[in-house]
Amino acid sequence: MIYFMLALKLVIGLAALIIVTRLLGKKEMSQVTPFDFVYAVVLGGLVEENLFEKSSSTIWEMLFGIAVWGILIFIVEKTTQKSDKLRPILKGKAELLVKNGKIQIENLTKAELEMEQLKSLLRLKGVFSMNDVKDVFLETSGSISVLLKPKAQTPTYDGLGVQAPGTDIPEIVVDEGKPEMNGLKNIGKDENWLSQKLSEEGVQELNDIYYAEWSESDGFYIQHNIDS
Structure with a gap:
């Protein structure tokens, strides 16, 4: 009982x-x-x-x-x-730790953070030098949001005046050697289409594939079984 x-x-x-x-x-x-x-x-x-x-x-x-x-x-x-x-009051608010490249010491102290801790959080964001940092916000969750100086920002297609290539979310079409019907349905295809396309990729047996995904922009990503 x-x-x-x-x-x-x-x-x-x-x-x-x-x-x-x-x-x-x-x-x-x-x-x-x-x-x-x-x-x-x-x-x-x-x-x-x-x-x-x-x-x-x-x-x-x-x-x-x-x-x-x-x-x-x-x-x-x-x-x-x-x-x-x-x-x-109930949820807290974001604190500005760095403004225009200048460390806000008062806010850093209020958040009970040391510079080494701030540097550690920046490294987790892929930022290793304060020279690259324009603004840093300490969010209510404890993570930080970083705005880099223009010189340290990754150039965009728009900034370079280059047309960005098309992209879309790939769908799983083969999982552990079996057709993934939900993925095929999402792209409006069937098993016959899958067999034909895989044949064009040089795949004769579905069992030879461990995983495959398809997108209109990038085509197939295929991972074969280790022993195939």
Whole structure:
């Protein structure tokens, strides 16, 4: 009975957490603020706290706690979306660490960052010299956004006056030696088309291919099996 109750709580708790997090919206880990991290920890704690209680009534207590916490977070999320004044208080705001190539020492100190930490964050962005940096923002998630000086920026096709080549998102057409029907459907093709095109690429047996993708702009990318 104890093991059944434990499994039941895990299933119900997981379902409740999924529902709440789905209602609160999608975020990548890189977009998660300290506030988001805290509410996620509390949600998990509400399940964990009731997990090993023997009474079945704790299931309802757990669901009630998750529901109330989810409603409170939902209210906070909606409030921050609509109120420009409350958003920086509840969610924080981006800090300008470098402005026009000059380090904002006061903001750096306020963010409790040392120069070596800032340099480390810049290196993760592929920037190795402060001479290349124009502006740096410390986002609420703890990551940085970097604007390089014009001399350090990668030239664009538009800047060079050159027409950019066409590009599109490739679709998987072969996966582990089998036709990927969803990919073929997305590009409006079928297995006969796939066989014909692969034959033109010198592929006679589909089993010889581990992976293949197709795009109108770049054609095929084909990875053969190791033993083929």
